[in-house]
Amino acid sequence: MAPISALPLDPMPLRADFPILATKVHGDRPLIYFDNAATTQRPRQVIQSLVDAYEQHYANVHRGIHWLSEQSTDLYEEARESVRRFIGAEHRHEVVFTTGATAAINLVARTWGDQQMRPGDEILLTEMEHHSNIVPWQQLAERTGCVVRFIPLTDDGRLELSALDQLLTERTRLVAVTAVSNVLGTVNPVREIAARAHAAGALVLVDGAQSVPHAVTRVAEDGADFIAFSGHKMLGPSGVGVLYGREQLLDAMPPFLGGGSMIRRVTLTGFEPADLPAKFEAGTPPIVPALGLSVAIAYLEQIGMERISSYESMLTGYAYELLARVEGLRLFGPPPSGRSGIVSFVLQGIHAHDVAQIVDQDGIAIRAGHHCAMPLHKRLGISASNRASFYFYNTRDEVDRLGAALERVQRVFRRRGDRTGALTG
């Protein structure tokens, strides 16, 4: 008999772990949650761990001599260790807890960036970045006079890597790229980009917000100098995220926020920063969310990230083909073979908000808007799109119901004459 980890993932028993997935909306409609790229839901194991932490283990960390503080500190540091293992980092102190991916990227921009960048130095992004991997660099450019440049996209939503050699100059100090587009679902060849960036003398920051929750992450092998991701997009609580950075880089960076925890000693004339990772964790950290994240990681590891990836790949392929058959529906991004579990689209002549509002009446939660990627939408020539994003607890049946709901949207907006005909016919 094959070991459990070799069997394909069956979402049904896992769904039972997620109380919110049993919700009925608008009366009797089962909730179909397709907004996982914005935030995922949590299994009861994670929810219970938060209660347990507050009821049994809670005190401030790295402060007390007392028993409870030692317990809390041990659990918090064990959480850091579970993140280290999950992303394949070499050292535990290379894992810095932040409030999320946004805070992690801003940390790098405000410390490494402020320290290193000179007028005319270049930072290379891509046209598919989330605002959280654009704006911190634009702010850095305002402060330091560095220049932000962008890797363009092909028409099917991949990076135009033939432009990379020209864009990587001797002034390029950093390439900051998302591993997976939060709109197109495109899986970027991070390893190749990192190798070429390093060859040009640039560092690499990976926005892992959409990749770490869905696939095996090995920071060392990928060549990421930094990686940022959020707990709430991978079954964890909101309010905790991670910055991984190579030890040597983190050591050389100045501290970020000043306050408690991040110092070795303080005098009236100055301070001496603490060692890693405390140096970047000023103030009371997100203690309980970090514990919850470690339980989320344990849950994901128990399923197996390979199984999650292959199940989501199957579901995405199924959704892609089903949506491609909907009349007047335009899909964005590459074919299913090159994408993660995110499918964005527009229905011709119908605004994304109207689409989302009508499918919501069927209990289906999809995103409408620019998904924090306005430059990408400009590149696509649209102001807004709809996005369905999946996790391992979604099913083919749910995708079928999205297809049916989209056909209903078209009936609502069919020209009046036609609509009347449809009603009587």
Added chain:
Amino acid sequence: MSIDGDPELYQERILDHYEDPYHRGACPDATHAHEDDNPLCGDVIHVELRINGQGRVDEAWFSGDGCCISQASASMLMEKLEGMSVQEVKQFSTQDMLQLFGARLTPNRQKCCLLSWRVVQAALHAPIEATDVAGDPGAAADAASAEREASPQEAS
């Protein structure tokens, strides 16, 4: 529940305005005009008004692009404005606008409905050539403030 969508929001009256809007186009001899957008969803509304010597709206026209609610509500507002005095238009509140639209709207969709209202309030202070008949320059800021209170920001 109707088979044709939310009976409140996508009702016939609203879809009629969306598909066959009142005064979509350019206003002949317009005296006032303004345009604004909601960058979060891409809705854009352009309004042109002809305000006569007695301070009344002779004609109100709009053009734009966006969701059903933004466009249908603009059409309803154009219809409503004609014949109103500038003072009456200024007193036409966000609540009046939501009431004119009729269907129940969640806070995020209220922004769509209030876009044309916001553009009209600003247009009163945006004469094309002649002097500003609306007077009080603080009113546009008041309108923006009133709208913020009426409708929370969408996350971006």
